[in-house]
Amino acid sequence: MTLSERYRKDGFCAVLQPVMPAEVVDAAVAGMDAVRAGQYDTGCPPENSRWTPGDDPQTLCKIEMPQLASRAIMDLVAHPALGKLAAEVTGAKMVQVWWVQLLYKPVGEPEGERVTNIGWHQDRYYWRAWEDGSELFTAWIALSDITPDAGPMRFVPGSHRWGLLDIDFGFQQQDLDTLRGGIAIPERETWREVPMLLPHGALSLHDCFTLHGSGPNRSNGPRRSFAIHMRSEKSRPVNDLRQGLTRHIDDLSKCPVIYGA
């Protein structure tokens, strides 16, 4: 099965061989550390985030639009090899990066206020600024080895065909089993979880309706990644407005077009 067939069938696919040159990936790891420390080599901060430098290092660090703050991260997310791959897999004629999240999952369990897990969700639930039918997908790039004990992202194959589920998803919700219990699985469908095990530099691509979440990192080092949210030419902001998560799309220095015109 080709990557594209796999993506259409399951709603996600893994690309195990490195797509970007190793030096681009390594520089982005250093960029991640710099942004986490509040050092911005572009002179600009990222967008407001739940996590800010100085916060509990044992909690999940999610920084919004880190490419605004780091040249190395911009080089990674704007790399043409990523655009070419995304176009091959999805069939897009144009690929634009419209939002990026830095995700750094430290070793440890959720405890009290400490968030480490990412609750089951469909990205589309959070992306209401895009019109229905918009083609939106995500490349999740591993910047560390994502082993079974590192709290890998888990996908539910086929769930991209279930439509937008009628529940309140909780990205911050820590108990994945309770969340799962609240998800109504459509008739004749089954719940199966596939952990996305990726070596450093590899990536997965997933559709905005594919259910996913991740548990604690029990490996011996941080789980590092970027979630690069992309769109094709078959997408449009609601009422063509620039608001919320679509607010930067006309600024190509923030939201680079990485394939096509």
Ligand SMILES: O=C(O)CCC(=O)C(=O)O
């Ligand atoms: O990093 C994770 O475990 C989940 C990330 C995520 O929700 C996404 O990339 O859409």
